[in-house]
Amino acid sequence: MSSILLAIPSKGRLEEATRQVFADLGMPIERPGGARSYLGEMADFPEVTVRFLSASEIARELIAGNIDVGVTGEDLVHEAAERGINQVELAKSLGFGGADVVVGLPESWVDVTAMRDLADVASDYRHRHGQWLRVATKYINLTRKYFAQHGIAEYRIVESMGATEAAPASGAAELIVDITSSGSTLKANQLKVPRDGVILKSEANLVVSRNADWPADRIAVLETFLDKIEKGLGEKITEAL
Amino acid sequence: MPFTASELQQKRQILEQNIKARGELTAPDILQKSDLFFDLAGEDIGRRLLLTTGADGTNYCLRPDFTLPIAAAYVQKHPQFDEKSYGYLGPVFRQRENGPAEFDQAGLEFLAAQDEEAAFQQCLDFAIETAALYGEEKPRLHLGAVDLFEALLDQIDLPDVWRPRVRDRFGHDAAMGRLLDRLFAPEGLQDQPDLPKDFEAAKAKILAMMEEAGLSPYSGRSADEIAERYLEKRQLADAPVPAATVRTLREFLSITGRAHEQVFHITALAQKVGINLDPQLERLSARLTQLKSDAPQIEVEFDAGFSPRLDYYTGHVFELTSNLTGDVLASGGQYDRLLQRLGAQKQVTAIGCAVWVDRLEQGGTR
Numbered sequence: 001m002s003s004i005l006l007a008i009p010s011k012g013r014l015e016e017a018t019r020q021v022f023a024d025l026g027m028p029i030e031r032p033g034g035a036r037s038y039l040g041e042m043a044d045f046p047e048v049t050v051r052f053l054s055a056s057e058i059a060r061e062l063i064a065g066n067i068d069v070g071v072t073g074e075d076l077v078h079e080a081a082e083r084g085i086n087q088v089e090l091a092k093s094l095g096f097g098g099a100d101v102v103v104g105l106p107e108s109w110v111d112v113t114a115m116r117d118l119a120d121v122a123s124d125y126r127h128r129h130g131q132w133l134r135v136a137t138k139y140i141n142l143t144r145k146y147f148a149q150h151g152i153a154e155y156r157i158v159e160s161m162g163a164t165e166a167a168p169a170s171g172a173a174e175l176i177v178d179i180t181s182s183g184s185t186l187k188a189n190q191l192k193v194p195r196d197g198v199i200l201k202s203e204a205n206l207v208v209s210r211n212a213d214w215p216a217d218r219i220a221v222l223e224t225f226l227d228k229i230e231k232g233l234g235e236k237i238t239e240a241l
Numbered sequence: 242m243p244f245t246a247s248e249l250q251q252k253r254q255i256l257e258q259n260i261k262a263r264g265e266l267t268a269p270d271i272l273q274k275s276d277l278f279f280d281l282a283g284e285d286i287g288r289r290l291l292l293t294t295g296a297d298g299t300n301y302c303l304r305p306d307f308t309l310p311i312a313a314a315y316v317q318k319h320p321q322f323d324e325k326s327y328g329y330l331g332p333v334f335r336q337r338e339n340g341p342a343e344f345d346q347a348g349l350e351f352l353a354a355q356d357e358e359a360a361f362q363q364c365l366d367f368a369i370e371t372a373a374l375y376g377e378e379k380p381r382l383h384l385g386a387v388d389l390f391e392a393l394l395d396q397i398d399l400p401d402v403w404r405p406r407v408r409d410r411f412g413h414d415a416a417m418g419r420l421l422d423r424l425f426a427p428e429g430l431q432d433q434p435d436l437p438k439d440f441e442a443a444k445a446k447i448l449a450m451m452e453e454a455g456l457s458p459y460s461g462r463s464a465d466e467i468a469e470r471y472l473e474k475r476q477l478a479d480a481p482v483p484a485a486t487v488r489t490l491r492e493f494l495s496i497t498g499r500a501h502e503q504v505f506h507i508t509a510l511a512q513k514v515g516i517n518l519d520p521q522l523e524r525l526s527a528r529l530t531q532l533k534s535d536a537p538q539i540e541v542e543f544d545a546g547f548s549p550r551l552d553y554y555t556g557h558v559f560e561l562t563s564n565l566t567g568d569v570l571a572s573g574g575q576y577d578r579l580l581q582r583l584g585a586q587k588q589v590t591a592i593g594c595a596v597w598v599d600r601l602e603q604g605g606t607r
Contacts, residue, residue: 106461108454110447110450110467111433119416120470123409125462128466144287148285151415151416153285157287168456169454171461190453
């Protein structure tokens, strides 16, 4: 019997919310070995093998084609590879894990209210200081793409893996690109978002890998599985693959 | 394949001879420190690099071009700026839409050239001759002149603070278009915080905000520059840049077509606006006359808005495109600010070109 591999987030709110979604759909996911085990079961759908992984690993493995279907954030798919989003099919938004990838600037930059202001500032900064304006972020691909869209070339990215919001105060960068769900972290650090500074509205998604091996028998399993989640979804996605 | 293996080999030999006839053949390391490229060209070029990290954390890349490593090595080796001519032939590495790619480039670099017009002509001759070697007998030449635009920008009626901003967008049509739209019809100040109109008072408010956020007053954007730009935005909203200035810039940037005719258009525009572009126009005319005698078969198009978007370019720039496929076969220009950016104490003449050997070798089948 052929099967497909489903990866879901292994901890925290994302895990809980994902398991809730599948439970509500009548396909509860068990984790027999407890929180330390990375194997799961979907008793009502034995053709689906469940694996627990970190959300960013899920994004990477979906792009590589090592897992077939996964639950992860759209932002993570963009960040795993520059053109990663083209390697997958976003099947369905799951209604949780909502967060925006935004540009964050010091509130004291009273002259900057839009990205076009930032284009001026980047240009001025280079002439005035002889240095590039620095942007701290872990979202390198999204930042480069968005800044290029706005014609901003005079900046450099400083890679930041944590506490990005502190970069302006610590002097590591002049501004940031980061993810925020409520905006409270930005506010606490006296950072603001220019009015067109939302780069991506991200949400947890059910994502199907284009690069996985999809012979007819596995396509059939995928189609049945997706149809259980939403009627008609199976055909729509398998046709797009 | 349009060429057999032995034809390709033979052409390579001729190409190498042609390079050596004009400059000392040089081969910078394939593995380069990536800071060199990021520092000069920013993230736009950075995203094209093939990167790796050393065990000590130093970042390296595979050379994405020859010009920067050759120029950087020259600055180190020749503090007296001796006149040098270099040539190169070998692979460069870049991220492409479809993944990483390796391809061969051939080119020339004339550093601290005494006769800059002759050096530029050498680059054009080399590009045209190499294209012809691979059967591209009548490529089109696309010519631009950064010096013309900079001279225009220096003289038109525009607040000084806008001149570098406009310059930085030269070569990027969309970004330039948006900037000119804004100059023409400045945005209102709707979501702008309401600060005092007095510079010192505005600055004091900004300083207080910076302090509250724990921002250093000594690094990053200073309260001075924020206050200046804030007040400048208010002024622009009250008194926009003269419409005639924006019209002149737009008109200039849209000038494109058969080269000789465009010289007349620019001359007329300069007269109408009352600015002096004579030295730059004379230089352009001389270039066109020279081209007509050296390469009468080549159709020359002048495009006033054409430039690589790199602020170290200073003079004429060109691209040679195939009239079979439309591909760029060679590009080059004058970049007198490059050596200074690499640490030279003064501006030094630099002129060079790069030929896309892979494209030529694939012939019209690519």
